[in-house]
Amino acid sequence: MVINYEFLDRESIENVITSMHYKIDKTVFFGYEEVIQEKKESMESFLKKYCGVLDVSFCALSRKRIESILEIMKKNIDKELTEGNRVYFDITGGEELILVAFGMLSKEYNLPVHMYDVSKNELIEFDTDNLGRISDEVERLDITPNLDLLVELQGCAINYNLLNPYNGLGVSFKDDAEAIYSIAYDYKTDWTIFASFLRKNMLPNSNLEVCKSVIEVVETLGNHEYAVNSFSQETLENIFTRLSNAGIIIDYSCTATEYFFKYKSKNLAEFVVKEGNALEYHYLQMEKTRHGEALVGVTIDWDGIIHSDVLADVHNEIDILSLDGVSLTFISCKCGRLNGQKVLHTLYELDTVARRCGGKYAKKRLIIMHDIKDTYKERAKEMGIEVELIP
Known part of the structure; x- marks a missing residue:
């Protein structure tokens, strides 16, 4: 049998990475009692x-007495x-x-020692x-x-019942979405206001048609929400024209009424309206090009048990x-302007979910x-978060 001895760490990937690369028959974890109680079930499973x-198997060790540690090992x-x-x-x-104990015993027994540089997924052998x-x-x-495996390793689970539906759409939608992004980028000062305006005032009927009087639109644009952001009728119509030219909307017309x-x-x-x-x-799409596997709009359950009642x-x-x-x-995207409070909230929210569901190696x-x-x-x-400004 091939036996792998290692220290039981709270960081799950460190406990299993050797067994993900080599066929191990038995793993023996040396660790502290409270960590064993916390990790035993999930690591064994x-x-x-x-x-x-x-x-x-799991062997509890002393935190202080090297003699006791060596004796048990x-x-x-x-x-x-x-x-x-x-x-x-x-x-x-x-x-x-x-x-220290592993080092002493490896010399005494002339046994091979290795470790993984987890961030590089690279084996390092010392003998x-x-x-x-x-x-x-x-x-x-x-x-x-894969995503599911690594999320499960942290004791969490992806809730596919709540997954953003755009993950499964094909090439045609991808091309249309990229065309919309191009417009959003060109109008990045106005895009969030535009999308919000559509959602609140110009939702389509069951035939996907939108019909709105010019008077109503002008009156609504005069409200504080839009006036304070200098969102004008001209900008609205310019974006409509771009969407029409891209084929996102069809039969577009703007008359006097x-x-x-x-x-x-x-x-x-x-x-468009979100x-x-x-x-x-x-x-x-950029992440898929870089790394292969990626999902958008992912809901992660903290304890890995997904209930029929979402509120549970x-x-x-x-x-x-x-x-x-x-x-x-873990990536958070913000297309609108962020004031101080929103920035801090976003940073702490991103850090919290990444630490809980991704562990210490999460990016x-x-x-x-x-x-x-x-x-x-x-x-x-300071929080280990990379900030990337779209140029």
Whole structure:
């Protein structure tokens, strides 16, 4: 049997990454009692379900007494060696005292030691002269990580019942969405106001047709909400013309008395009136090009148990979730201007969901179309959040 000894860490990926790459028969975790109680069930389940590990055991160690640590570890190792098993030491994520113990025992027993640089998904072996290295002697497994697997590893789950429907639409919709993004980009000062105006005042009927009197439109544009943002009738009509030229709306006409147009499809009618859709979908395609797997409008359940009653779940929605090696990237997209309070709220919300559902290796990114103050950029940097301004 192939036995992998390692320190049980609160960071789940560190506990399983070796077993995702090599066929391990048995994993023995050395760890502290409270961490064992917290992680035992989920780690055992994951290793057996996804990695094919046959046996998973846990040994509680002292936090302070190296003698006690060595005694327990030696007793366990002696048993495995006596039975003729191949033993490997995995120090990925290990704490100082345990690392000292592993170092002492590896020399005493002449056993191979390795670790993973999780951020690079790269194996590091410390005994290059030892022919018993795990990379030489153990069968490769190479479990390909995906979004569901890595979210589950953190004890969470993607709620596909609440997933943004635009994830599954084809090339035609993708092209239309990109055309809408191009318009939103050119009118980025006005786009959020425009989308909000449509949603509140110009929703289509069952035939996807919009018909509105010019008088009503002009009166509504005079309201404080639009006047304060200098959103004019001319801008409204310019955007309508662009949407018409792109084929998003058809049969567009603007007479002295009436606006009329029809949406090309129900999906596009719903897509245009939500302010952030254009930026989110555009950036989704960029993430897919970079990393392959990505989703937009993802609702993540915090305890991994999805109830029929949505109100019974604790969950967060993230604009884009993408895969980067064995790490998750959490992306928040903001197309409108952000004042100080909104920036801070966005940063803390992004940080909270990434830490809970992605662990310490999660990447965090805020995509903005309007610049923010340097003080907020510094705060984002302190929180490990990359801020990307769309030029």
